[in-house]
Amino acid sequence: MATGTSATDIYLGRTGGPPGYALVHSGKVRDIYTLDGEHLLFVATDRVSAFDVVMREGIPGKGRVLSALSAFWFEKTRDVVPNHLVSTRVEDVPGLDSGWRARLRGRVQIVRRATPTPVEWVVRGYVAGSGWKDYQRTRSICGVALPVGLQHASRLETPILTPTTKEAAHDLPLTHDEARAKVGAATFDEAQRVALALYRRGTEVLEPHGILLADTKFEFGILDGRLVLIDEVLTPDSSRFWPRETWKPGENPPSYDKQILRDWLETTGWNKEPPPPALDPAVLARVAQRYLEICQRITGRLPEGVEVAR
Numbered sequence: 001m002a003t004g005t006s007a008t009d010i011y012l013g014r015t016g017g018p019p020g021y022a023l024v025h026s027g028k029v030r031d032i033y034t035l036d037g038e039h040l041l042f043v044a045t046d047r048v049s050a051f052d053v054v055m056r057e058g059i060p061g062k063g064r065v066l067s068a069l070s071a072f073w074f075e076k077t078r079d080v081v082p083n084h085l086v087s088t089r090v091e092d093v094p095g096l097d098s099g100w101r102a103r104l105r106g107r108v109q110i111v112r113r114a115t116p117t118p119v120e121w122v123v124r125g126y127v128a129g130s131g132w133k134d135y136q137r138t139r140s141i142c143g144v145a146l147p148v149g150l151q152h153a154s155r156l157e158t159p160i161l162t163p164t165t166k167e168a169a170h171d172l173p174l175t176h177d178e179a180r181a182k183v184g185a186a187t188f189d190e191a192q193r194v195a196l197a198l199y200r201r202g203t204e205v206l207e208p209h210g211i212l213l214a215d216t217k218f219e220f221g222i223l224d225g226r227l228v229l230i231d232e233v234l235t236p237d238s239s240r241f242w243p244r245e246t247w248k249p250g251e252n253p254p255s256y257d258k259q260i261l262r263d264w265l266e267t268t269g270w271n272k273e274p275p276p277p278a279l280d281p282a283v284l285a286r287v288a289q290r291y292l293e294i295c296q297r298i299t300g301r302l303p304e305g306v307e308v309a310r
């Protein structure tokens, strides 16, 4: 039995969102609307970016996978830290007709509006990405000193917090002291403790499924004077997932989700500046399949709103 989604299930969100809702922010992947004074409506689209450029085509079902994963993790980490999620039910979004309900099913999150901390709380358990570049230059990552002799993709003895700024384009590394100065000592200490505990919880859940959590980014907000987990959690968009079978220190492991797309783009001679090339439908289908696989592997089921093709 093959799993898949039909082309009509693609939602890119570019032609306007649900009627009557004011768009407050549109990221590379998600659109955020005001629901009321206390709540926001997050809609995960099927947009996909590679090399920081959003492709013109979407990956059918991708937004539903991201929503299902975040919802799964909010539930799994509730005992570690409270979070912003109120509901993922499309029926709880007021004023949608049946067409909009069908389109948005599995893509919505009603969340409590918090005041985001001006820091992205990155935790790394392995040396990868910008961390590897930083390590090669400074033998540290974001000012955290590390042992000599680590290779690309080496596992760190203890996971480390490597905070960054929140920028529209490229986030910049922060030392712990710089992050502490931005948010205050009490918030910093709490966010550090919680971020490391969340990373540990993530690895405990993922490793039995053969998935390594190389690194991941959390966002926290302040709500009623308390630290709460906001944004998305432990999704392929916020994390580097590696299949354990192909992990080998010294080599750059393929990431679980977008590697197929990146590899294909590399064959096209594209200069990585917009506009991106038109994507091959076979590649789109393979990437879609990969997202569904990740979702099933982690949550044990397909996301809400994705039909099984027979």
Ligand SMILES: Nc1ncnc2c1ncn2[C@@H]1O[C@H](COP(=O)(O)OP(=O)(O)OP(=O)(O)O)[C@@H](O)[C@H]1O
Pocket: 025, 026, 027, 028, 029, 030, 031, 032, 040, 084, 111, 112, 113, 114, 115, 116, 168, 219, 221, 230, 231, 232
């Ligand atoms: N509960 C919340 N209350 C207020 N703001 C939130 C909440 N949860 C998330 N946010 C904010 O919403 C924004 C989500 O934006 P999103 O991640 O979709 O796009 P982006 O960060 O601009 O770009 P990218 O697509 O590269 O991530 C972030 O600024 C995040 O801090």
Ligand SMILES: [Mg+2]
Pocket: 027
């Ligand atoms: Mg973001």
